[in-house]
Amino acid sequence: MENIRELFIEMPNGESSTHIIIENGxxxxxxxxxxxxxxxxxxxxxxxxxxxx
Amino acid sequence: MAAGLGFKTFNTGDVLSAADTNGYxxxxxxxxxxxxxRDAAITSPQEGQCCYLKDTDAVQTYSxxxxxxxxxxxxxxxxxxxxKGDIVAASxxxxxxxxxVGSNGDxxxxxxxxxxxxxxxxxxxxxxxxxxxxxxxxxxxxxxxxSPNTIYVADRWKAEGSTPACTVARxxxxxxxxxxxxxxxxxxxxxxxxxxTSTVYLYTGVETANAIPFAGKAITVxxxxxxxxxxxxxxxALGYFLNSGTGTDENPTGSYTGNVSVASGxxxxxxxxxxxxxxxxxxxxxxxxxxxxxxTPSGTASTNDWFEVTGVQIDSGTWTASTAPTFRxxxxxxxxxxxxxxxxxxxxxxxxxxxxxxxxxxxxxxxxAINLRNAVTMRITPTVLDYSAIGLxxxxxxxxxITGLAIDAGTSGNDYVILLATGASGxxxxxxxxxxxxxxxxxxxxxxxxx
Numbered sequence: 381m382e383n384i385r386e387l388f389i390e391m392p393n394g395e396s397s398t399h400i401i402i403e404n405g406x407x408x409x410x411x412x413x414x415x416x417x418x419x420x421x422x423x424x425x426x427x428x429x430x431x432x433x
Numbered sequence: 434m435a436a437g438l439g440f441k442t443f444n445t446g447d448v449l450s451a452a453d454t455n456g457y458x459x460x461x462x463x464x465x466x467x468x469x470x471r472d473a474a475i476t477s478p479q480e481g482q483c484c485y486l487k488d489t490d491a492v493q494t495y496s497x498x499x500x501x502x503x504x505x506x507x508x509x510x511x512x513x514x515x516x517k518g519d520i521v522a523a524s525x526x527x528x529x530x531x532x533x534v535g536s537n538g539d540x541x542x543x544x545x546x547x548x549x550x551x552x553x554x555x556x557x558x559x560x561x562x563x564x565x566x567x568x569x570x571x572x573x574x575x576x577x578x579x580s581p582n583t584i585y586v587a588d589r590w591k592a593e594g595s596t597p598a599c600t601v602a603r604x605x606x607x608x609x610x611x612x613x614x615x616x617x618x619x620x621x622x623x624x625x626x627x628x629x630t631s632t633v634y635l636y637t638g639v640e641t642a643n644a645i646p647f648a649g650k651a652i653t654v655x656x657x658x659x660x661x662x663x664x665x666x667x668x669x670a671l672g673y674f675l676n677s678g679t680g681t682d683e684n685p686t687g688s689y690t691g692n693v694s695v696a697s698g699x700x701x702x703x704x705x706x707x708x709x710x711x712x713x714x715x716x717x718x719x720x721x722x723x724x725x726x727x728x729t730p731s732g733t734a735s736t737n738d739w740f741e742v743t744g745v746q747i748d749s750g751t752w753t754a755s756t757a758p759t760f761r762x763x764x765x766x767x768x769x770x771x772x773x774x775x776x777x778x779x780x781x782x783x784x785x786x787x788x789x790x791x792x793x794x795x796x797x798x799x800x801x802a803i804n805l806r807n808a809v810t811m812r813i814t815p816t817v818l819d820y821s822a823i824g825l826x827x828x829x830x831x832x833x834x835i836t837g838l839a840i841d842a843g844t845s846g847n848d849y850v851i852l853l854a855t856g857a858s859g860x861x862x863x864x865x866x867x868x869x870x871x872x873x874x875x876x877x878x879x880x881x882x883x884x
Contacts, residue, residue, distance in 0.1 A: 387837045389855050392796040392844075399839045404819075407873075411839045412817040419684075424583050426687035428593070428634055430674040430727065431694045 522549035567745035573780040577602040588774035597629035611706040622739035636725025638685030649717035653752040657744040660702035661737030666728040670699040677719035685723040780879040795860035815880035822876035833857040
């Protein structure tokens with residue numbers, strides 16, 4: 381079961397960014413910028429092309 | 434005309450008799466300028482007489498009623514060829530046949546389905562196979578996946594098989610009869626007992642740089658596939674599709690900008706690997722494409738409700754299953770294929786409890802920036818990171834647990850990344866730390882630059 385949380389990370393230059401940390405189970409994690417995660421969700425919400433539009 | 438006597442050597446003093454003259458000397462080939470000259474000179478030709486006509490370079494013999502050419506019925510006749518470039522082949526035992534000249538640039542290819550067993554065909558495309566990991570050699574993320582929900586399984590291959598619950602796994606083909614020595618296939622199996630019959634998908638996308646060479650071209654997709662004994666798809670069908678788009682490096686999941694269906698259909702699987710092909714023409718303005726397979730299960734899954742696929746390849750030109758070029762990896766060698774895959778995803782697996790991945794420094798008391806050199810130049814700066822059992826350490830002094838690991842997008846590149854390890858406690862700002870496995874041999878770091 382996936383466990384998803386947001387993580388604010390302060391970077392060496394003093395700025396911060398928002399990342400998504402996904403716990404995939406078995407101690408495996410996936411992280412990405414929140415903007416990347418949102419794009420991924422948008423792509424998955426559309427059925428894959430197998431025919432013409 | 435008397436029959437010839439054979440050959441005789443005349444010696445000094447021999448008497449030339451009429452019989453010798455008729456039996457030896459008159460048995461030669463008579464030479465004439467043409468047939469008219471011959472007929473004027475020989476008004477009563479004798480059966481068996483021979484002549485040579487200089488105007489046509491023909492040797493003829495008199496049959497008793499007419500002068501006829503030396504026509505060996507077993508010789509290849511001039512009339513068999515009709516045009517420049519025609520060649521003489523055979524349609525069967527002792528059966529010569531004409532094969533008309535091909536088009537400029539064509540090469541001769543054996544084809545058992547053709548009348549002469551030969552066809553003229555365009556030369557094998559010089560374009561590389563754009564399907565990276567078409568031979569299912571590389572599985573950096575693992576070799577078995579339970580209910581993959583739109584994730585990469587084998588490198589470059591994405592699976593949608595969470596509903597129904599499925600297992601996608603690498604399989605050794607063990608088949609040197611029906612496959613050109615391809616070691617692995619990808620098995621997509623509906624788990625036994627599953628009753629959900631939603632369609633499942635397996636697909637891969639071709640990035641713009643590799644897709645553009647095929648724009649405007651007729652292409653052939655070839656692949657090998659087979660099914661399990663309990664494959665539940667109606668009529669043992671495996672669906673295939675090839676869609677193009679006009680965007681740049683779009684995620685193959687979902688819909689392309691300017692989506693066009695280049696080809697789609699079904700092939701009928703058996704429990705033995707067969708090679709299949711489908712063809713289409715990529716649009717002139719296409720800048721990306723994806724190919725994939727799907728099947729819609731039925732009923733309740735038994736223990737062998739699966740299909741396997743491998744040897745996926747795209748060639749320019751139109752081919753049949755028997756004439757399509759032999760499968761070749763996109764990266765040619767296994768090492769080349771791995772590098773081709775690492776352009777999109779690179780996993781570092783230390784393999785030891787103390788494996789170190791990179792060194793960096795703490796920029797505050799809870800976070801460190803770690804430098805990591807990529808194995809190859811990746812497609813873009815990696816955007817997604819996956820990891821397990823990773824922590825910070827000062828070797829021999831202390832280990833530090835972290836609560837998050839992320840790519841610093843602002844300072845990373847195609848060749849290297851800066852990983853931000855956060856959530857540690859008690860780091861010394863400015864001190865050096867290394868990123869390593871947390872006493873777990875299964876620790877890993879994966880960088881993704883996928884489409």
